[in-house]
Amino acid sequence: MRNRGAAAKVLTFIGERWAVLFLLLLLAGFGLLERNFFTIKNFSNILYYATVYALLAAGETFVIITGGIDLSVGFVMGFTGVSSAIIMRDMHAAGRPEAACLLVGAVVGLTLGVIPGLINGLLVARLRVPPFIATLGTYGVANGMALYLSNGFPITFLPPRVQKIGNSFLAYFLPGKGFTFFHRPVGLQSKELRSLIGIVPGTVLVTAVVLLVFAFLLNRTRFGQHTYAIGGSKDAAIRSGINVPSHLLRIYILSSLFAAIAGVLYVFRSGIGNFTTMSASYELFAVAAVVIGGASLMGGKGGLGGTLIGILILMTLENGLNIAGIPAFYRYIATGLILIAAVVIDQFTPERKAGGA
Amino acid sequence: MPEASVPVYRKNFRPVRWLGRNWAVLFLLLELAAFGLFGTNFFSPENLQNILVACLPVLLLAMGETFVIITGGIDLSIGFVMGFATVICAKFMLLLQAAGLPPGASIPLAALICLAIGLIPGLINGTLVARLKVPPFLATFGLYGIAYGFSEIISKNTPISGLPPIAGQIGNEYFFYIVPGKAVSFLVKPQDLIPEQMRSMISVLPILVVIFFVFVAIFAFMLKRTRFGQHTYAIGGNMDAAVRSGINVPAHLTWIYVISAFFASLSGVMFVLKYVTGRADAGSARMLDSVVAVVIGGASLYGGTGTVKGTIIGALIIATLETGMVNLLIPSHNRYIAIGVILVLAVLIDQFFPELVGRGE
Numbered sequence: 001m002r003n004r005g006a007a008a009k010v011l012t013f014i015g016e017r018w019a020v021l022f023l024l025l026l027l028a029g030f031g032l033l034e035r036n037f038f039t040i041k042n043f044s045n046i047l048y049y050a051t052v053y054a055l056l057a058a059g060e061t062f063v064i065i066t067g068g069i070d071l072s073v074g075f076v077m078g079f080t081g082v083s084s085a086i087i088m089r090d091m092h093a094a095g096r097p098e099a100a101c102l103l104v105g106a107v108v109g110l111t112l113g114v115i116p117g118l119i120n121g122l123l124v125a126r127l128r129v130p131p132f133i134a135t136l137g138t139y140g141v142a143n144g145m146a147l148y149l150s151n152g153f154p155i156t157f158l159p160p161r162v163q164k165i166g167n168s169f170l171a172y173f174l175p176g177k178g179f180t181f182f183h184r185p186v187g188l189q190s191k192e193l194r195s196l197i198g199i200v201p202g203t204v205l206v207t208a209v210v211l212l213v214f215a216f217l218l219n220r221t222r223f224g225q226h227t228y229a230i231g232g233s234k235d236a237a238i239r240s241g242i243n244v245p246s247h248l249l250r251i252y253i254l255s256s257l258f259a260a261i262a263g264v265l266y267v268f269r270s271g272i273g274n275f276t277t278m279s280a281s282y283e284l285f286a287v288a289a290v291v292i293g294g295a296s297l298m299g300g301k302g303g304l305g306g307t308l309i310g311i312l313i314l315m316t317l318e319n320g321l322n323i324a325g326i327p328a329f330y331r332y333i334a335t336g337l338i339l340i341a342a343v344v345i346d347q348f349t350p351e352r353k354a355g356g357a
Numbered sequence: 358m359p360e361a362s363v364p365v366y367r368k369n370f371r372p373v374r375w376l377g378r379n380w381a382v383l384f385l386l387l388e389l390a391a392f393g394l395f396g397t398n399f400f401s402p403e404n405l406q407n408i409l410v411a412c413l414p415v416l417l418l419a420m421g422e423t424f425v426i427i428t429g430g431i432d433l434s435i436g437f438v439m440g441f442a443t444v445i446c447a448k449f450m451l452l453l454q455a456a457g458l459p460p461g462a463s464i465p466l467a468a469l470i471c472l473a474i475g476l477i478p479g480l481i482n483g484t485l486v487a488r489l490k491v492p493p494f495l496a497t498f499g500l501y502g503i504a505y506g507f508s509e510i511i512s513k514n515t516p517i518s519g520l521p522p523i524a525g526q527i528g529n530e531y532f533f534y535i536v537p538g539k540a541v542s543f544l545v546k547p548q549d550l551i552p553e554q555m556r557s558m559i560s561v562l563p564i565l566v567v568i569f570f571v572f573v574a575i576f577a578f579m580l581k582r583t584r585f586g587q588h589t590y591a592i593g594g595n596m597d598a599a600v601r602s603g604i605n606v607p608a609h610l611t612w613i614y615v616i617s618a619f620f621a622s623l624s625g626v627m628f629v630l631k632y633v634t635g636r637a638d639a640g641s642a643r644m645l646d647s648v649v650a651v652v653i654g655g656a657s658l659y660g661g662t663g664t665v666k667g668t669i670i671g672a673l674i675i676a677t678l679e680t681g682m683v684n685l686l687i688p689s690h691n692r693y694i695a696i697g698v699i700l701v702l703a704v705l706i707d708q709f710f711p712e713l714v715g716r717g718e
Contacts, residue, residue, distance in 0.1 A: 069494070129704050130658055132431070132494070133648075137704075140645050140697025147690035278641035279437075284502050287495075297492055329514065332506030340499035343491045 008350045015349025019292050019309045019342075026313060030320035037323060044201060050315040051207040051269075052077070052262045054308060056282055057289040058211055059258030061307045062218070062251050064290050067231045067299025068124060068131035070252065073259040074282030075142035076116045078275040081263035082146045084109025085155035085273020092159040101159050106264050113260020114253055116142050121252035125245040139283075146275035155273030166268030169198030170205050203265055210261060214254075215304040227251065231299030281332065285314055288339040296346065313338065380706060381653050381670045388674060392681035399684055402559055406531075409566045410631075412676030414439075414624050416669060418640065418647035419654075420573055421620030423668045424580065424613050426651050428593045429660025430486060430493035432614065434500035435621040435647060438478045439640030441508040442625025446471035447517040447635025450524065460521040468626045472619065478504055479618025483611030497614075501644075508637035517635040528630030531560035532567065569627055576616070577665035589613065593660030642693075646675050649700045657707065674699070 014021070030037045056073045063070045088105035092098065116138045123134035172180050174188075174196050188196065218224035226247055229237045238244050267273050276282060289310030295302025317338075318331045376383065393399045418435045425432045449470045453463035478500050485496035534542050536550065536558045550558065580586035588609055591599045600606050621640070628639050652658070653674060654667025678695055682688075 123701060123705075127705060128708055129701065133652065133658060133704050134701065136645060136648060137697040137701035140693040140700065142697075144691055144693030144695075144697065147693065148688070151688070152690060277638075279505060279638045281502060281505065284498060287498060288502075291495065297495060327510055327514075329506045329509035332502040332509070334506075336499040336502030336504075336506070339502070340485060340491060340496060343495050344485075344489055347490060 012350050015345055016294070018345055019294065019306065019313065023309055023313050023316065026316050026320065030316065030323070034320065034323050037320065040197060040199070042319065042323075044198065044204075046312070046315050046319045047204045048201045048269075049319070050311050051201075051203045052266055053282070053285050053289065053315065054207055054211065054311045055258050055262035055265065056286040057293075057307045057311050058214060058304055059255035060283075060286040061290050061293070061295065061302055061304055062214075062227060063131070063255045064287070064295045064297060065218075065227050065231045065299060065302045066248060066251050067234070067297070068248070068251070069135065069287065069297065070120065070255045071132065071135040071283050072116055072120065072138040072142055073255060073262075073286055074276050074280060075139050075146060076113060076256050076259035077263040077266065077282060079116070079142040079146040079149075079263070080109040080113040080260040081267050082150045082155055082273045082275050083112050084264050085158055085267050086149060088158045088162060088267070089155055089273075093157070098159040098161045102162060102165070105267075109264040109267070110257065110260045113256050113263065115256075116259075117253035117256025118249070120256065121249035124252060125248035143276065143278070150273065150275050152275070154275075158267070158271055158273070160271075162268055163271030166203060166265070166271065168202045170200035170202060171198075173197045173199055203269055206265065210258075211304060211308065218304055223247075223250075228300060231301070233300075284332075284339075285311075285335060288335050288342075289314055291339060291346075292342045294346070377706070381655065381667065381674065381703075384653075385670055385674050385677065388677050388681070392677065392684060396681060396684040399681065402561070404680065404684065406560070406563055406566070408673065408676050408680045410563050411680050412669075412672045413565060413569055413627055414640070414643055415646045415650050415675050416573065416672035417569060417620050417624035417627060418643050419650035419668045419672050420576055420665065421617030422647045422651050423654070423656060423663050423665060424576075424589060425493070425617045426593075426648075426656045426658060427580075427589050427660060427663045428610060428613050429596070429658075430610070430613070431648070431658070432482065432497045432617045433494065433644060434478060434482060434497040434504055435617060435624075436640040436642070436644030437501050437504040437508065437637075438475065438618050438621040439625045439628065439643060440637045441478070441504040442471050442475045442622035443628045443635040443639040444508040444512045444517060444637055445474050445635075446626050446629045447520055448511060450520050450629070451517065454521055460523040464521065464524050464527070468629075471626055471629075472622050475618055475622025475625065476615055477618075478621075479615035480611070482618065483614035486614060487607040487610035505637060505641075512635060512637050514637070518633075520629070520633050520635075522633070524630050525633040528565055528627070528633070530564055532562035532564060533560070535559045535561060565627060565631060569623065572620075572623060573665065573669070576620075580665055585609075585612075590661060593662075595661075645693075645700075646696060649696055649703070650675055652700060652707070653703045655707070 036042060056077060060070055060073060084105045087108045088101045091101040091104060120131075120135050120138055123129040123137070124131045168182070170181065172184055174180075174185055174192060177185065177192075184196065218227065226237065226242050229240070229242060230244055230247060234244060290302060290307050291297070292310035292313060293302060293306025293308070295306065314331070314335055317334050318328070321330055321334075322328065389399075398404060418439060421435060422432055446467050449467035450463055453467055454460070456463075458466070482493075482497050482500055485491040485499075486493045530544070530546075532544060534546055536547055536554050539554065540547055547558070580589065588599070588604050591602070591604060592606055592609060596606060624640065624643070625635075629635055650671030651663060651668050653671035654663060654669070656663025656667065675696060679689070679692055682692055
């Protein structure tokens with residue numbers, strides 16, 4: 001009996017931390033197999049591509065903790081990105097100063113991002129539509145709106161500074177010359193330019209700040225506690241005086257807002273406003289990351305730290321496969337497999353509080 | 358609404374209730390009327406048959422989804438399983454053609470192989486949901502990614518072309534061609550027509566519609582009249598009760614997800630016959646459509662309700678919308694907006710007027 005108890009404890013220990021272990025294993029594996037994996041540039045790259053996914057998954061984390069789901073995030077991201085890019089393009093064409101174009105474009109994108117969340121939230125919280133269906137509805141509408149606005153073509157001719165800002169780094173390191181912050185050292189020769197190392201992409205910095213703020217919100221404030229409470233037991237939450245409908249409304253707005261931040265960030269990063277293609281499946285990656293991070297679709301469980309590990313697993317995998325020259329589409333298979341594995345592992349991990357064996 | 362509160366004289370005539378129960382049919386009629394008014398030649402025999410053809414991909418996917426939703430589950434993978442099936446089917450047509458088989462043998466054989474391979478995702482979904490107790494949403498979401506990944510890899514990220522042209526003939530021809538005042542011909546277009554006669558030719562009964570409605574009819578019968586169908590409703594109504602009344606629930610659920618994947622593959626075969634190509638994203642937009650069709654058809658996502666008749670009406674609503682938009686030259690991507698709105702409306706009607714829709718009885 002004691003042995004079985006110990007075994008269960010080991011299983012629980014591994015079961016609860018398998019995501020971190022798996023991430024370490026992935027890093028070690030790719031590091032051993034590929035020479036160019038453990039470089040500052042490559043890690044910077046992984047983070048660079050992780051930003052959009054991390055933002056979508058962060059919003060999804062809040063929703064899933066309440067026991068809901070938001071399938072619309074990918075298309076809300078496309079919709080807000082396209083709208084923001086159109087504003088920037090048109091204002092630029094009208095000859096406004098670049099700074100104003102960027103600012104207004106970003107603000108409009110973020111503001112429009114609130115609308116799908118408001119609709120989702122009203123449907124789920126006030127009209128009691130199952131979250132899955134409500135957000136599937138906005139998934140269609142947001143997709144249609146993005147295509148309608150962009151006519152099915154990427155929005156181009158944005159002010160050139162967009163991409164410059166989106167691809168800047170926090171600091172630049174030039175071997176032998178030292179650091180500069182926020183801007184490239186001026187007057188470099190092309191040879192020096194090639195050895196210039198950018199440290200911490202600006203988009204990563206923005207994402208990190210946003211995630212930190214919301215991690216604080218989730219872990220340390222009443223808002224966060226109420227989020228967990230609603231997911232744990234909605235009845236208990238109502239009885240303990242939480243205004244559940246208004247809280248849920250805010251959660252769905254938050255999720256959409258994250259998608260909007262991701263959309264605007266995408267515009268800054270790529271310099272174009274692109275609608276989300278049907279098979280991009282952002283919602284798959286977001287939900288997978290949250291579930292890999294230990295959340296349960298029943299609600300009440302999950303956290304931004306776990307979600308971040310989930311995203312890092314997915315992005316490391318993509319990056320590693322990419323370096324190894326394996327077609328990008330394997331990542332869809334890998335993501336699907338890991339998602340299912342995450343649920344099965346969670347299912348078969350003995351509960352810690354259930355009294356050991 | 359307690360029955361006692363309904364005055365006797367109104368009991369036999371309840372137009373509001375009738376309306377609520379048949380709102381989908383009414384909506385379809387309204388839609389037809391609107392497109393008929395504003396469109397050109399909307400009620401021509403060609404166009405009406407176009408609606409039937411257009412409803413096929415949605416209907417086939419929605420048939421499988423109907424079974425799944427009646428058991429209280431959901432299958433998100435069908436869109437990409439359909440894409441997977443188109444790729445497999447097209448690939449095997451090419452292989453068999455290269456092996457020297459005549460089109461008459463290679464096309465049905467490729468379709469059969471595709472339908473057989475298409476069962477695999479269903480089997481995996483079913484095993485995950487029924488045996489490993491993975492929530493249907495997540496299990497099929499996993500397969501959604503996996504199926505898409507495999508089809509992109511098999512198709513090397515490009516639509517598969519070079520299929521035997523006869524495939525396209527099966528997919529786009531009609532059973533009868535009637536030239537007024539001249540002849541009726543069966544299966545082949547009458548030869549040597551002057552352009553004027555060509556224009557007045559009426560084509561009747563698309564081959565695709567006939568082939569695939571046979572499957573729909575078989576499974577509609579199965580759902581309504583057999584023990585298998587009754588068990589499906591029983592599981593969705595109350596899973597515990599179903600277990601206690603001796604139904605082998607895990608085995609039954611596995612079958613349900615296999616059926617769903619089977620219909621997704623059928624839809625894939627249909628796509629290959631109609632468009633003579635196979636592509637990974639063939640069905641990516643169709644998952645939403647099929648769920649919408651089932652929900653419009655009166656199924657509840659909590660399980661236990663839903664009919665094939667309702668699903669057919671749901672699929673027709675979507676197909677009419679699509680065909681009407683083409684007729685009015687509205688860019689087709691606007692359909693996503695309309696379909697999203699219809700979905701939410703359908704659920705709201707279901708939510709707020711349960712006695713209206715007949716669920717309160």
